[in-house]
Amino acid sequence: MASITMGAAARPMSSGEKKVIFASSLGTVFEWYDFYLYGSLAAIIAKQFFAGLDAGSAFIFALLAFAAGFIVRPFGALVFGRLGDMIGRKYTFLVTILIMGMSTFIVGVLPNYAAIGAAAPVILIVLRLLQGLALGGEYGGAATYVAEHAPHGKRGAYTAWIQTTATLGLFLSLLVILGTRTLLGEEVFNAWGWRVPFLVSILLLGISVWIRLKLNESPAFVKMKAEGKSSKAPLTEAFARWGNLKYVILALLGLVAGQAVVWYTGQFYALFFLTQTLKVDAVTANLLIAAALLIGTPFFIVFGALSDKIGRKPIILAGCLIAALTYFPLFKALTHYANPALYQAVQNSPVTLTADPSQCTFQFNPTGTAKFTSSCDIAKQMLAANSANYETKNGAGPAVIQIGDKTITVVGAKDLPPDEFKAKEAALKKEIGAALKAAGYPAKADPAQMNTLMVVAILALLVIFVTMVYGPIAAALVELFPTRIRYTSMSLPYHIGNGWFGGLLPTISFALVAQNGNIYYGLWYPVIVAAGTFIIGLLFLPETKDRDIYAAD
Known part of the structure; x- marks a missing residue:
């Protein structure tokens, strides 16, 4: 052989x-x-x-x-x-x-x-x-x-x-x-x-x-x-x-x-x-x-x-x-x-995040189970999940997102009781989603x-x-x-x-x-x-x- x-x-x-x-x-x-x-x-x-x-x-x-x-x-x-x-x-x-x-x-x-x-x-x-x-x-x-x-x-x-x-x-x-x-x-x-x-x-x-x-x-x-x-x-x-x-x-x-x-x-x-x-x-x-x-x-x-x-x-x-x-x-x-609509939004609709740098962490999460609870991390998670391009600026206090003329303040999980934060988080997702949609960011790719x-x-x-x-x-x-x-x-x-x-x-x-x-x-x-x-x-x-x-x- x-x-x-x-x-x-x-x-x-x-x-x-x-x-x-x-x-x-x-x-x-x-x-x-x-x-x-x-x-x-x-x-x-x-x-x-x-x-x-x-x-x-x-x-x-x-x-x-x-x-x-x-x-x-x-x-x-x-x-x-x-x-x-x-x-x-x-x-x-x-x-x-x-x-x-x-x-x-x-x-x-x-x-x-x-x-x-x-x-x-x-x-x-x-x-x-x-x-x-x-x-x-x-x-x-x-x-x-x-x-x-x-x-x-x-x-x-x-x-x-x-x-x-x-x-x-x-x-x-x-x-x-x-x-x-x-x-x-x-x-x-x-x-x-x-x-x-x-x-x-x-x-x-x-x-x-x-x-x-x-x-x-x-x-x-x-x-x-x-x-x-x-x-x-x-x-x-x-x-x-x-x-x-x-x-x-x-x-x-x-x-x-x-x-x-x-x-x-x-x-x-x-x-x-x-x-x-x-x-x-x-x-x-x-x-x-x-x-x-x-x-x-x-x-x-x-x-x-x-x-x-x-x-x-x-x-x-x-x-x-x-x-x-x-x-x-x-x-x-x-x-x-x-997703041509997203491509245009990324080019034409910049988003700004102002946050305390000490509250921002590198969100490495290989198991998918880690919890990032600061206002900066929550803001970054939500923006990234919505495929938004954003610029980060140094600031103090809670994170603030600027989408067009819309200003959104993000509260951290430690700043509120768990039940109250859960309700606030759900409302925040809707608010960010609506603001991004108004700025041209699509919720889904259009097959057509x-x-x-x-x-x-x-x-x-x-x-x-x-x-x-x-x-x-x-x-x-x-x-x-x-x-x-x-x-x-x-x-x-x-x-x-x-x-x-x-x-x-x-x-x-x-x-x-x-x-x-x-x-x-x-x-x-x-x-x-x-x-x-x-x-x-x-x-x-x-x-x-x-x-x-x-x-x-």
Whole structure:
């Protein structure tokens, strides 16, 4: 098998290699599908499992659910990366897919808080933690397995199929949710229909496991094992020895961090921006993103194959640079075509917030449960939620909002009894909303005014940026590390980059918008990270496309 894999690049893909790519990709699509289901249905799941908890407990569980989604993924990379380098690629990612699949199916049958009380959220969080750990081990295994089966000169093209899986998983989850919602109706879906997408996953699990069981172990791993060169302590070799650790750090800062923010901006922040900032209704926004994904996804294969010819580094770094240079004009154009009335209001109807600087905080809120109670923070929250551009001026006392000739004073939560503040807050929302509407800020995007073709074109371009940075990344990471510690070494920077740098992007960007008062200001986060990756990668990253990945050391 090793001799076949290392054969001439010109020959066509064999049936065995097709099976390897199909099995690895299908399993990874399924794992991403499982992972995205929770995020897409988080609001419904919160009502089902967290509604009966007191505020303190709800905060803890929300924090744990968030941690499972992003923070624990690198720990999964360590656990399963070590196993993959010691016992083999095939068996390790069989374990990860079983953990992910069974955890997802159990969410579909898990009784809610009303049925079993506090046990429901406890079990749900355990299942989410297992999902996060499993996902941390899946990607590295699948990418390594496919790359080690690929002939020299085609690793970029072969591993690019793995790179489509996160996008296809997101696409599949959106389609299943939309289909189930449409078939059952909103009321039934919110009551119990949300379980259907989770339950359907058991069929995908069965197919994925059946196919993967038919695969052989990676030829590079078999060769290394036969030569007695396998690592007995992958974690120590990967992270305690500077010779390899420097490449782990370089992979994170010179490759994955930029890739992650471009990926999350193109596929997740774009959706967040459409629904939260541009006020496009959720169903329309999901369909627009789905159309863009459909157009853009083939480019994963295009750029993966191109990287076999011109190198991984030029394509990934070019994607980071182009994204950094074009995000601001593209998102402004997205506003213009998706919600022209808002675009005009942002240009022509400035808003002023006068507040005591000591009462203004940076509203970083990754769990969605933190409470910002000062008059300045409340004013910023309400203005940001209404997509208002505003200038902040220093003042004293309660925050004051000036919208045209309308002056609104904002009272902090600590200045009034809770019941009185709740009533005041509701009245304040209406008053600010009415004043912004009078100034030209629309409450919702008008579908009749939307240029759908241009919106899809911009979103598709953002997805193509994703394919530039993400299509060749698996091949680049596999080639950067030796066989004996490859699974461990590549998995950790990948999941720190995508779990932390990428996963925190929406909350950091929203906090930046609220802090600065500009609806586009959150783009500075991906722009700076992508530009930083471009510089670090350009100066220090070696080109890897011609490396012999069968070298154990």
